[in-house]
Amino acid sequence: MTHRSPASRTLEVKALARVEGEGAMFVEIRDGAVHDVQLRIYEPPRFFEAFLRGRSYTEPPDITARICGICPVAYQMSAVQAIEAACGITVDGALRDLRLLLYFGEWIESHALHVYMLHAPDFLGYESAIALAADHRPIVERGLALKKTGNDLVDVIGGRAVHPRQCARRWLLPGADQARAAAPVREPPAGA
Amino acid sequence: MPTKRELQPLSESLRRARDAAHATVTWVAGFDFPDFEHDHELVALRHPEEYAILDGRLVSTLGLDAGPDEYEGHFAEEHVERSTALHSRILERGHYLAGPLARYSLNSDKLAPVAREAAAEAGLGTECRNPFRSIVVRSVEILHACDEALRVIERYEPPGSPAVEVAPRAGAGCGWSEAPRGLLWHRYELDAAGVIQDARIVPPTSQNQPTIEHDLWHFVESHLHLDDDELRIRCEQAIRNYDPCISCATHFLDLVVERS
Structure with a gap:
């Protein structure tokens, strides 16, 4: 779930604990700088x-x-x-x-x-x-x-x-x- | 309707809760907080006499001052590319923060004295912009709620009538209040018989979503020296700072944000 190299790595939590509902976190670091941050919410819509x-x-x-x-x-x-x-x-x-x-x-x-x-x-x-x-x-x-x-x-x-x-x-x-x-x-x- | 006597047992447990809340403020104030502050626009209801919870004008640190009917003139929800999620933003200015930090920073002068004193003892100034300290602000708000509830029970006299007649009429109406996680705005459009023609609900978590990601981005940027496990744990904590209620953010299907 976590990969490491000197300056590039991704951190991912597929199911966040201790929050109300279902969500995931994704962070990507490339060449020593933040490249992407996502709070993914995959709980279906409720209409x-x-x-x-x-x-x-x-x-x-x-x-x-x-x-x-x-x-x-x-x-x-x-x-x-x-x-x-x-x-x-x-x-x-x-x-x-x-x-x-x-x-x-x-x-x-x-x-x-x-x-x-x-x-x-x-x-x-x-x-x-x-x-x-x-x-x-x-x-x-x-x-x-x-x-x-x-x-x-x-x-x-x-x-x-x-x-x-x-x-x-x-x-x-x-x-x-x-x-x-x-x-x-x-x-x-x-x-x- | 509850009689005055029926509320008395609540007063007893609220007095104990007020002590427990005070102890809670002291307990969490002793935690270690990362040195991390933000400069988001803070948005919360403000009431002339109360630490706003049920109603008030919507104000912000950048001069917003609006009534519930004006919400749509100041805020927009937009689709984000590669996502069906809606992001709230203040028109012309962008992301903002609702919830305990915003309420405290805009209304700390309206807290019950016991809560204001506990906040000062806990090292909070008149505003708080470190999201990791939101746990202290929530604890101060528990103390405030216990104390105010006691005050309301003391002055309570059962209303003369349990109901006021509400006849339906054609038109639209907006209402809001301060949910534990921040501003919650509703709008309904009715026909003359009171049948709902249209409904809109904007929950706090969808308002704070862009801000949570903004914070995560900057937190990671300033903590790249941490090893993977420590950084991941801290990022999860940074999300929990906002007490996100994902089930409330009814619009979201999948949220992905890319910034370059």
Whole structure:
């Protein structure tokens, strides 16, 4: 996977570890200078924008949340605000506070995951958080406890820890249930 | 809707989390960081009172100041040769960086005091341009989120109504927020019945993709003395600095960039 000569070499990692999704890295050095750098992303496209067409305006928060299991709230919050802008609505006060709490929960769980599980092993010379835990168990446990606090916040405010649903159904995308009943569009498949 | 009492157990665990977050900042601040800085244009939301997360104006270190409807007038996504991937760029200026380093550098004055103090103790100035130190900035943001969540729970009173009526109307709307990895912009076009005619989503990882490669290029250039294994490990770390979410970058099929 790695070739060496005095001034020319290529470095290649075919499947990057500790990133969300599937990607590869390719670096080529020729005659002592960088010749090529590529971050190759070979995960197939997912066509979310295409299959949102024809759906009800109440559905993007639930559908786009499925783009990411780590930051579903970000998709819900950007989606819900875009739709409210289209409909001329601004949400503030206590409902906005609930959105903030939900989002803080996501920042805590997502950042704790990256700091402790994905990034810290690089700085400490470990190949994974599992290996890190063998030598530094209390530290990794602290990271897991932090992540759980973030997940609990999303759970209590959003109804469940991943892909929360309350925000779209009841509190935070107001009127969603009535609009769903009235909109002349197909229902999403179960679990969508 | 949650009652005030239902949120109380969260306050208890958030107080413990705030201590753990503080300890996290101290822990990661002690790591060794390569001497590596960049001068990318930094792009993040800015809110008049808050360290922007949910909404705000989009600002940059080079003077950008835009609302969500103006996004398409300032940014373009383009196909890169030999690839179906889309690369975001600021019109006229090129690549830019979104995410924790941009947020921190543009908004450190809006952090909760406890997070601002921890950042200073960790050796961060008012801005941070070393991507390897993003782990410190993320830890500061965890601390900020714990502290702010506690503040919001304290002032929380259940809203009078759990819902505000949203009647559909024909037209387009744009919205954005600060995902953990950076700006996430959505645009929807609706007909009068609320059926979606068009949708556009620009996730943070596709915005940062050109910048990640830019950094990799310059990192390799300045670390050619490292042996292959060490250089490869450092390059992987340089990619992880951005916490890329490849599954979010829904447009990508295969990304290849060549520069000569």
